[in-house]
Amino acid sequence: MFAKKVFLGIATLLMTSPLLFSCGPNDPNVTYLRILNSEDYIGRGTYIYQEGDEKKEEDIDVINDFEEWEKSCGRNVKVIYETFDTMENMYNTLKTGKTKYDLVCASDYMVQKLVNLDLLERMDNKVTDIPNYEKNASSFIRDRLKNIKWGDKDKYNLDDYSVCYMWGTLGLLYNPTYELLDARGLKPDDVHNAMTSYDSLWDERFQKVVSVKDSMRDTYAIGLIHTFKDELKDKSIIERQKIFDYGGVNDSNAKEHIDLIKQDLLTLRDNIFGFEVDSGKEDIVTEKIGIDTAWSGDAVKAINNAEEEKNLKLYYSIPTEGSNLWFDCWTMQRGANKELSYEFLDFISEPNNAIKNMKIIGYTSSIQGKEIFDYYNKKYAPISNSSNEKYDVSYFFDDESQKELTIDKKYLGRQIAAQFPKKEVADSLMVMKDYGDNNDLILKMWEEVKHESLPIWAIVLFVIEIVLIASAIFVFAFLKFRNKKQRQQRRLKSAA
Amino acid sequence: MKRTLRFQRKYLCIPYVVFLVLFIVLPIVLIIFYAFTDNKGFFSFDALVDFFTTPTKISILLNSVFIALQTTIICLIISYPLAYFLANKKFNRNGVLITLFIMPMWINFVLRTGATRDLLTWLGINGGKVPYLATLIGMVYNYLPFTVLPLYTTMLKLDRSQIEAASDLGATPFQVFLRNIIPQSLPGVVSAATMVFMPTMSSYVISDTLSEGKITLFGNSIYISFSNSQWNTGSFLALIMLIIIFLSMLVTHRFSREPEARGGTW
Numbered sequence: 182m183f184a185k186k187v188f189l190g191i192a193t194l195l196m197t198s199p200l201l202f203s204c205g206p207n208d209p210n211v212t213y214l215r216i217l218n219s220e221d222y223i224g225r226g227t228y229i230y231q232e233g234d235e236k237k238e239e240d241i242d243v244i245n246d247f248e249e250w251e252k253s254c255g256r257n258v259k260v261i262y263e264t265f266d267t268m269e270n271m272y273n274t275l276k277t278g279k280t281k282y283d284l285v286c287a288s289d290y291m292v293q294k295l296v297n298l299d300l301l302e303r304m305d306n307k308v309t310d311i312p313n314y315e316k317n318a319s320s321f322i323r324d325r326l327k328n329i330k331w332g333d334k335d336k337y338n339l340d341d342y343s344v345c346y347m348w349g350t351l352g353l354l355y356n357p358t359y360e361l362l363d364a365r366g367l368k369p370d371d372v373h374n375a376m377t378s379y380d381s382l383w384d385e386r387f388q389k390v391v392s393v394k395d396s397m398r399d400t401y402a403i404g405l406i407h408t409f410k411d412e413l414k415d416k417s418i419i420e421r422q423k424i425f426d427y428g429g430v431n432d433s434n435a436k437e438h439i440d441l442i443k444q445d446l447l448t449l450r451d452n453i454f455g456f457e458v459d460s461g462k463e464d465i466v467t468e469k470i471g472i473d474t475a476w477s478g479d480a481v482k483a484i485n486n487a488e489e490e491k492n493l494k495l496y497y498s499i500p501t502e503g504s505n506l507w508f509d510c511w512t513m514q515r516g517a518n519k520e521l522s523y524e525f526l527d528f529i530s531e532p533n534n535a536i537k538n539m540k541i542i543g544y545t546s547s548i549q550g551k552e553i554f555d556y557y558n559k560k561y562a563p564i565s566n567s568s569n570e571k572y573d574v575s576y577f578f579d580d581e582s583q584k585e586l587t588i589d590k591k592y593l594g595r596q597i598a599a600q601f602p603k604k605e606v607a608d609s610l611m612v613m614k615d616y617g618d619n620n621d622l623i624l625k626m627w628e629e630v631k632h633e634s635l636p637i638w639a640i641v642l643f644v645i646e647i648v649l650i651a652s653a654i655f656v657f658a659f660l661k662f663r664n665k666k667q668r669q670q671r672r673l674k675s676a677a
Numbered sequence: 678m679k680r681t682l683r684f685q686r687k688y689l690c691i692p693y694v695v696f697l698v699l700f701i702v703l704p705i706v707l708i709i710f711y712a713f714t715d716n717k718g719f720f721s722f723d724a725l726v727d728f729f730t731t732p733t734k735i736s737i738l739l740n741s742v743f744i745a746l747q748t749t750i751i752c753l754i755i756s757y758p759l760a761y762f763l764a765n766k767k768f769n770r771n772g773v774l775i776t777l778f779i780m781p782m783w784i785n786f787v788l789r790t791g792a793t794r795d796l797l798t799w800l801g802i803n804g805g806k807v808p809y810l811a812t813l814i815g816m817v818y819n820y821l822p823f824t825v826l827p828l829y830t831t832m833l834k835l836d837r838s839q840i841e842a843a844s845d846l847g848a849t850p851f852q853v854f855l856r857n858i859i860p861q862s863l864p865g866v867v868s869a870a871t872m873v874f875m876p877t878m879s880s881y882v883i884s885d886t887l888s889e890g891k892i893t894l895f896g897n898s899i900y901i902s903f904s905n906s907q908w909n910t911g912s913f914l915a916l917i918m919l920i921i922i923f924l925s926m927l928v929t930h931r932f933s934r935e936p937e938a939r940g941g942t943w
Contacts, residue, residue: 269904276906389805395890397905454805455889469798470805624905629733631901632893635743639809643743646750654928 211257214521217271218286219509220264222347224538241537247528258521275300275514283517284525289508290398292343293331293615302513305341310523314344314530319549319577321607322348326508328422329612343510344526345547347538349477350506350602350610351399352499353381354462354484359471361390373594376472376498379407383445388452390471392464395456397627402505402613403474404446410502418608421503425611427619435619439626446630456631466490476507477599478544484595497599499606506610508547545600554583561588561597572597573604708919711912724913734898738917741895744809744884745877748816749870755817756824756869761858763825764832775829782822790886793818797887808888815887816877823876824869831865867929875922 224243229236244260251258263282265271268291274280276298287295295301307315326340353376357369365386367375375381382391382403393400405425406413413421427435454470461473462483475483480497487493513522528534532552539546539556546553563569568590575584588597602610616623635643715721728734759778763769781789793815797803804811835858843853881896895918902911 267904269906273903273906392889395885450891455891457890460886620905621907624901624907625731625733628737628893628898628901631890631897632733632737632740633808633891634736635740636809639743643739643746646746 211259212518212521213259213261214284214518214525215261215263215280215282216284216286216525217263217265217274217282220266222264222286222509222542223262224534224541226541228540230540239540241541243529243534243537246534246537247525250528251524260525281516282514283522285512285514286346286509287343287512289326289329289339289510289612290615292339292510292512293329293337295512296337296342297332297615300515301342302515302517302519303341304344304513307344311344311527311530313527314548317530317532317535317548317550318345319547320579321577322508322547325506325612326510329614331614331617339508339510343508343512344530345508345510346529347478347542347544348506348508348547349544350499350599351394351402351474351476351504352480352497352599353472354465354475354480354495354497355472356465356468356487356493356495358494359390359468362387362471373496373498376496377501379403379410379500379502382472382474383407383449383452385452387472389454391453392455392457392461392470392473393449393453394461394474395458395631397624398613399474399505400446400456400630401442401623401627404442404449406500406502406504406611407449408442408445413503418611421609422611426614427617435622439619439622443626443629446626450630450633462486465495466493468493478542480599481543481596484599494595496594497596498594499598499602499610501606501609503609503611504606505613507612509544549578549583551580551583554578554580554586557586557600558588561586561592563587563589564591572601574601576604576607577601705919708912708915711908712916713913715909721909724909727910728913728917734914737893737898738895740892741878742921744812744816744892744894745874747813748820748877749873751813751817752821752824752873753866753869756821756828757862757866760825760828760832760865763829764835775825778825779822781818786819787882789819790815790883794886804887804889804891808891811887812884812892815883816880819883820873820877823872827869827872828862828865831862835861871925871929874925878921879918 224241226241228239228241230239231237244262248258248260265274268288271285271287272291272294275282275285275295285295292301304310322345323340326343326345327338329339331337355372355376357372359372362372367386375384375387381387382393393403402425409424412424416424457464457473461470462475462479464470465473465483466487473483475497477497480495484495484497487495511526513519529538530548532548532550535546535548536552536556557574570588570590570593571585572588572593573584574586578584586597586601601607712724713720713722715723763775763778769775794804797811797814802811802814839861840853840857843857844850848856878894879896879899881894881900884892884894885897895914899911899914899918902908902914
């Protein structure tokens with residue numbers, strides 16, 4: 182009885198305490214920072230890692246760290262952290278402008294759209310505003326961002342409006358020992374070879390084992406690269422990027438080009454297992470599918486899960502034709518608390534905090550430097566001396582001394598390939614910008630790709646059913662009408 | 678003065694009126710507004726023209742009607758005899774069986790669909806290979822309780838004496854069924870059909886999950902439009918859906934309303 186009372190007491194206390202102790206967003210002593218981010222996209226949670234033979238846990242909360250840090254500087258800051266599920270939904274929220282945010286995390290193309298709507302503040306004075314970012318961000322990333330230009334006479338560029346948070350690629354996550362492939366006589370080596378090209382997705386040998394993204398931009402990128410592979414071949418990165426701009430249709434015959442890509446994607450659709458957005462990274466572990474187009478961070482997670490849960494070795498490959506390089510960036514909304522926003526961005530651009538974020542999220546941060554280099558060296562450290570392997574990451578790390586990671590062989594073509602594409606691959610990656618005016622055309626194309634018209638048997642069945650139902654209704658109405666008439670006649674007769 | 682302040686019974690309606698306006702009338706007005714404006718807010722028929730000139734959209738609509746119709750028919754075929762037996766106390770003592778059939782309704786349907794997907798894969802019915810079959814199974818499984826329940830209530834209320842009289846007066850069991858039980862239960866059939874047909878038309882999670890994204894239903898189409906900030910197109914599609922629902926309500930209303938439907942119609 183007593184226990185019950187105590188329990189109830191605690192319960193009520195817990196339920197009412199937020200009402201009692203938390204201060205509403207109007208508390209004058211507290212400065213609020215409103216952040217809008219993708220789900221599971223910040224260092225918040227428990228990081229489990231292996232050290233020697235024992236499993237260790239580390240509790241991470243970057244947001245809390247930030248608040249503590251502000252407190253140590255004598256400021257009372259509270260972060261209001263909210264999340265969204267898809268970029269498009271976030272865009273709709275910001276467009277209607279009902280809620281104000283200071284910082285919003287958006288993908289590269291989405292930043293473009295937000296700038297076009299004039300919703301963002303410029304952040305072009307990074308030297309004084311965000312010194313940590315200026316110092317630590319990889320010049321590989323910065324250069325790429327500076328080169329994403331658009332608008333009248335290319336007056337906008339991505340670097341002026343955003344701070345890169347995470348970056349990654351789109352690639353093929355695959356299981357070389359997948360049962361169905363084995364049954365078709367494909368040895369692991371054959372699979373490895375096939376995965377160096379997008380042709381495999383169209384290949385009959387891989388029929389019904391591939392899932393592609395149910396996301397217009399990603400699958401369109403694959404269609405674009407596959408359709409224009411000859412045009413993309415052996416070109417400089419600037420020319421390749423030009424082909425990629427505006428969805429590969431920056432010329433007058435946009436319609437024709439989109440039609441070509443559509444035809445290509447329609448044949449792809451008949452060959453694949455299905456479209457997915459979230460389920461793919463689990464399906465490949467449970468062996469529902471053998472190949473999945475995946476974002477690099479998801480790939481790392483899936484590779485780790487498969488190894489832990491089922492002792493299954495998954496691989497990640499970026500086909501030689503090239504792939505989509507993407508950036509998720511922090512943007513500052515119009516009317517934001519600039520000072521505080523810069524402090525937050527500066528805080529997470531500090532290498533140790535960037536590592537904390539990476540530990541939880543699994544994606545690769547835009548921040549480089551000694552600490553990051555050491556982190557990867559430790560994370561993928563060779564297990565024995567004989568399995569040493571050098572891995573070239575010189576394009577990402579700016580310092581001369583941080584050219585090559587020393588990693589274990591077993592990570593090659595797997596986690597490390599997702600985390601850092603090989604140097605020659607990294608140089609061939611394109612960025613899929615906002616489609617601009619072509620967006621409607623491409624959306625229409627996507628609808629057609631996703632839609633399957635009814636098969637013949639269904640049409641026949643459909644017509645028969647409709648005829649039956651219509652005639653039933655007709656007969657029903659007719660009989661009712663006749664009954665009514667008869668009754669009326671009877672009534673008339675009896676009245677007479 | 679005092680009189681106007683006094684509590685009147687009609688004040689009890691105020692919450693409902695507020696609810697009605699806020700959550701039903703206003704959204705419909707907004708849908709109509711967006712359906713007939715362009716993205717700058719001016720009056721335009723763009724969305725309408727766009728819909729009727731895009732074969733894909735009409736084809737998607739047909740697709741959804743097809744799936745919805747199949748689901749309705751299969752659900753009715755399964756649940757009609759089922760409800761008849763369950764209404765008989767001999768088979769369904771203390772209502773355990775009916776509870777079992779309705780139980781899936783208590784579980785969140787996104788979860789349920791995920792589980793169905795795993796189950797179907799395990800059975801070898803794989804959305805990647807047979808998208809239509811997988812979708813239909815999922816739809817029927819999800820909406821079966823919605824047909825069982827109204828049919829069950831109608832069957833409980835069947836006028837047994839009328840059935841007995843019919844067989845007493847020399848009707849064969851088949852005739853009893855055709856001329857007595859069916860007309861008596863018709864309102865139940867109609868309400869069961871509306872309970873299934875409408876939601877299947879607009880559902881998209883089930884088809885998306887079970888067909889591995891290969892079947893696009895009208896609901897998906899609306900979602901894609903809205904998520905790509907094509908609010909006008911999306912609203913017009915929603916309006917089309919409303920009109921279809923309204924039309925089918927009109928048709929079904931005629932059936933369920935008639936009091937003579939209780940026997941003797943044929």
